[in-house]
Amino acid sequence: MxxxxxxxxxxxxxxxxxxxxxxxxxxxxxxxxxxxxxxxxxxxxxxxxxxxxxxxxxxxxxxxxxxxxxxxxxxxxxxxxxxxxxxxxxxxxxxxxxxxxxxxxxxxxxxxDVNLGLLGEKWLGAAKRARNVISLFIGTGIGAGIILDNKLICGTHGAAAEIGHMVIQENGPKCSCGNSGCLEALAGRWAIERNIRKEIKKGRKTIITKLLDKKSDSIKSRFLRKALQAHDPLVTQILETAAKQIGIACVSIRHIFDPQLILLGGGVVEACGDFILPIVKKTVQKDSFFPGAFTCEITLSELGDDAVCLGAVALASGHF
Ligand SMILES: [Zn+2]
CATH class of the missing domain: 3.30.420.40 (ATPase, nucleotide binding domain)
Incomplete structure (x- = not known):
């Protein structure tokens, strides 16, 4: 054949x-x-x-x-x-x-694209064995995907799973979507960059200033990783706060969906996942609602840049 x-x-x-x-x-x-x-x-x-x-x-x-x-x-x-x-x-x-x-x-x-990234991970990556899985992809913004009972949930208009625009802080910072206090406006890469720049303006010292002079005018995820490796106090503090906000979002995700797995991916997580993951897990473990008997695994995505393309193949070939 x-x-x-x-x-x-x-x-x-x-x-x-x-x-x-x-x-x-x-x-x-x-x-x-x-x-x-x-x-x-x-x-x-x-x-x-x-x-x-x-x-x-x-x-x-x-x-x-x-x-x-x-x-x-x-x-x-x-x-x-x-x-x-x-x-x-x-x-x-x-x-x-x-x-x-x-x-x-x-x-x-x-x-x-984020939905397809999750399909890719479900087909061939970190979510293979999970029947119920939620993904959070933290890049410049924050995208998400929802699979329940092995089915991608797209909503009435294809607009479901915008977890990045879940408001988690009333009167919080303005978001790219026009609302205020969305998860993305607190923990997306652009929000992390905004917070770092605000502190630099106030006179805080950080290795980021040197990295920006040399290579780029935007604070890329790999600069955040370099700053973490250099134990830069400002970047460490701002990323810790962002990771806690992601953890708080994961607590709500758990209450809404009770998934087996929450998958973290995207550029910020690929660069700084070792730092972010333990903080997210700790925040979720503090949730007193779920008895110890129920677990919800939180893990990093596996397919990196290929996830979306492979998810597109999964969709085209009728795997989901
Ligand atoms: Zn928003």
């Missing part, structure tokens, strides 16, 4: 990554391209089509070898493949699923 291949595409605000995989999630080729500024839907469709061609070419395959394509988008996607809202891309209101299908002439399914 002829091999069936699937493509998984991760459309991000700065880059578009793609993989070609067999039906079991074995990656056979991969590719990356940058997302053009002010990319139109037509441009995105063309880039995805070109990436697919290169992925297939690299293995001497052509379009008829491709069974289906899955695409992760950073936004709210309705069940028909129409993009309701993408804050970082100009794709709101576009039925990208339909446009891709027309251009590629192959079955194409779209999903929210």
């Amino acid at each position: 002829k091999n069936k291949y699937y493509a998984g595409i991760d459309v991000g605000g700065t880059k578009i990554a793609g993989i070609l995989s067999n039906g079991k999630g074995k990656i056979i080729s991969r590719i990356k391209s940058s997302t053009p500024k002010d990319a139109t839907p037509e441009k995105i469709v063309r880039i995805i089509s070109d990436l697919l061609e290169e992925l297939l070419d690299a293995k001497g395959l052509d379009k008829k070898d491709l069974s289906a394509v899955g695409v992760g988008i950073p936004g709210i996607i309705d069940p028909e493949g129409k993009i309701i809202r993408t804050p970082n891309l100009h794709l709101s209101g576009v039925n990208l699923g339909k446009q891709l299908k027309k251009k590629l002439k192959v079955s194409c399914r779209l999903g929210n």
